[in-house]
Amino acid sequence: MRNTPVLILAAVPAQLWAQATRPDIVYIMTDDHTAQMLSCYDSRYVETPNLDRIAARGVRFTRSYVANSLSGPSRACMLTGKHSHKNGFTNNEHGVFDGSQQTMPKLLQAAGYETAIIGKWHLVSAPTGFDHWEILPAQGDYYNPTFIHQDGTRAVDSGYVTRIITDKAIAYIGQHRQQQPHKPLALFIHHKACHRAWLPDLDDITLYEDRTFTHPSTFLDAYAGRPAAAATEMEIGKDMDIVYDTKMYAPDLAPRTPLTPNYLAMIGRLSPEQRARYDAFYEPLSRRFYARWGNMRSFNPPQAATAPGSDEACLLDWKYQRYMRDYAKVVHALDREVGRLLDYLDEAGMSENTLIVYTSDQGFYMGEHGWFDKRMAYEESLSTPLIMSLPEGYDRRGDITEMVQNIDYAPTFLEMAGAEVPADIQGESLVPLLRGSRANADERHRRSHWRDAIYYHYYEYPAEHAVRRHYAIRTDRYKLIHFYGHDIDHWELYDLQTDPHELHNLYGQPTHAALQADMHRRLEALQLRYDDPQR
Ligand code: SGN
Ligand code: CA
Numbered sequence: 001m002r003n004t005p006v007l008i009l010a011a012v013p014a015q016l017w018a019q020a021t022r023p024d025i026v027y028i029m030t031d032d033h034t035a036q037m038l039s040c041y042d043s044r045y046v047e048t049p050n051l052d053r054i055a056a057r058g059v060r061f062t063r064s065y066v067a068n069s070l071s072g073p074s075r076a077c078m079l080t081g082k083h084s085h086k087n088g089f090t091n092n093e094h095g096v097f098d099g100s101q102q103t104m105p106k107l108l109q110a111a112g113y114e115t116a117i118i119g120k121w122h123l124v125s126a127p128t129g130f131d132h133w134e135i136l137p138a139q140g141d142y143y144n145p146t147f148i149h150q151d152g153t154r155a156v157d158s159g160y161v162t163r164i165i166t167d168k169a170i171a172y173i174g175q176h177r178q179q180q181p182h183k184p185l186a187l188f189i190h191h192k193a194c195h196r197a198w199l200p201d202l203d204d205i206t207l208y209e210d211r212t213f214t215h216p217s218t219f220l221d222a223y224a225g226r227p228a229a230a231a232t233e234m235e236i237g238k239d240m241d242i243v244y245d246t247k248m249y250a251p252d253l254a255p256r257t258p259l260t261p262n263y264l265a266m267i268g269r270l271s272p273e274q275r276a277r278y279d280a281f282y283e284p285l286s287r288r289f290y291a292r293w294g295n296m297r298s299f300n301p302p303q304a305a306t307a308p309g310s311d312e313a314c315l316l317d318w319k320y321q322r323y324m325r326d327y328a329k330v331v332h333a334l335d336r337e338v339g340r341l342l343d344y345l346d347e348a349g350m351s352e353n354t355l356i357v358y359t360s361d362q363g364f365y366m367g368e369h370g371w372f373d374k375r376m377a378y379e380e381s382l383s384t385p386l387i388m389s390l391p392e393g394y395d396r397r398g399d400i401t402e403m404v405q406n407i408d409y410a411p412t413f414l415e416m417a418g419a420e421v422p423a424d425i426q427g428e429s430l431v432p433l434l435r436g437s438r439a440n441a442d443e444r445h446r447r448s449h450w451r452d453a454i455y456y457h458y459y460e461y462p463a464e465h466a467v468r469r470h471y472a473i474r475t476d477r478y479k480l481i482h483f484y485g486h487d488i489d490h491w492e493l494y495d496l497q498t499d500p501h502e503l504h505n506l507y508g509q510p511t512h513a514a515l516q517a518d519m520h521r522r523l524e525a526l527q528l529r530y531d532d533p534q535r
Contacts, residue, residue, distance in 0.1 A: 113185065
């Protein structure tokens with residue numbers, strides 16, 4: 001309540017009222033945390049009671065998408081409110097974020113907010129627009145991670161990265177409340193979890209081991225009619241590294257795979273005591289694995305070649321189970337740590353007037369189409385979880401079904417802060433969707449004229465996982481995708497209502513010619529509207 005001046009609220013216009021109350025903003029973004037592994041979205045695989053609290057007391061977006069399903073680009077879209085071709089950071093491999101451009105944190109600062117970011121940054125250049133920052137170098141590490149501090153120094157913190165980031169966030173909020181109790185805060189907490197290679201907190205290492213996960217229905221997808229999907233390198237069978245990803249390592253037994261040095265570097269960060277706890281779990285598992293599977297010619301069976309009941313099929317399932325269990329452990333720590341942060345905000349009396357956002361930099365495949373990783377414009381990786389606990393004045397609750405995108409966060413935070421939203425921001429403020437019965441005429445109008453399509457563009461090729469460049473439009477029911485580049489020129493069209501798993505490419509079918517032409521028109525209109533030169 002500290003920001004609420006004595007005003008007769010009913011008599012104050014909404015814009016002024018927003019300025020007067022100035023909510024704090026706590027934005028929690030994880031890495032690769034997909035909705036399938038968040039129980040408020042999907043109860044098949046894991047339990048996330050703390051994360052679910054955010055949705056239970058606020059809202060859950062059921063159609064939430066990214067503009068470019070990759071870390072750095074997604075972060076750049078979030079910070080600028082603009083698509084990749086406008087913010088300039090199109091891909092992780094060659095991108096350097098131009099920190100001199102307009103960003104939402106800078107605009108929040110100008111509006112009187114204290115801004116801070118703690119955790120994964122992944123934009124190469126040093127953060128700008130933040131009063132305080134402490135970031136992981138590049139992808140960062142799970143164990144005893146190094147942080148880069150604002151003065152340029154680097155220091156290692158002992159322990160597990162998800163706990164450390166939470167500790168730092170809580171300490172920072174506490175310090176801010178002491179030093180600048182009247183200044184609203186916008187804190188960006190960017191977790192490393194649950195990025196590859198899904199290394200668990202040592203306290204959680206034995207969790208989920210008794211769980212057998214059911215394969216998703218598209219697990220053995222053969223990619224008929226989808227050459228770009230067939231050409232990717234993100235199959236659990238074919239492309240997951242037995243040492244690096246599934247952690248089957250014992251010095252005398254394991255083969256030296258391409259990613260073994262990277263694995264040894266990751267676990268080489270553990271102290272001798274930590275390493276003993278790690279090895280106590282993974283070493284016996286590895287010994288059992290090589291005793292059972294050591295005579296296989298390859299630990300990378302392509303899913304297309306696995307006959308039911310064959311050794312290859314069993315090994316493929318074994319890899320899937322390891323993947324799911326390790327990922328679930330990492331999510332468990334995230335859930336616990338976010339719960340700790342929520343408790344802190346409750347105890348500090350901050351929950352009432354804080355916008356708490358929980359999202360991820362993109363979705364992820366948990367065996368759908370046989371995959372891990374993301375990048376593709378198909379639903380699992382185009383989507384990202386988005387749940388919010390809302391500050392005073394925003395009385396919408398439950399599910400929000402309008403299509404929203406990560407370019408919308410910047411204008412949302414700015415409008416909530418009572419700041420002007422610059423005309424060149426391409427996202428839409430979500431404020432009208434969050435107002436509920438408090439919406440004024442303008443907000444009701446914006447809500448009823450909400451966008452009817454979102455635009456997507458992925459650029460990182462040639463690169464790891466071999467996902468071709470593509471752009472796409474998704475409407476309420478249909479999706480049109482164009483994979484393009486020197487080695488591909490291929491269109492896909494889906495009816496998400498009759499084919500939610502995107503298995504039947506309708507492009508070029510005479511029966512869908514009218515739909516195809518209409519989707520082309522809508523795609524071109526969207527590319528013009530967003531001024532994307534690649535069309
Ligand atoms: C790393 C991973 C990839 C992942 C990219 C991008 N390989 O390169 O599997 O797709 O990050 O992820 S690893 O061998 O280093 O684990 S992103 O979320 O940061 O964009
Ligand atoms: Ca990511």
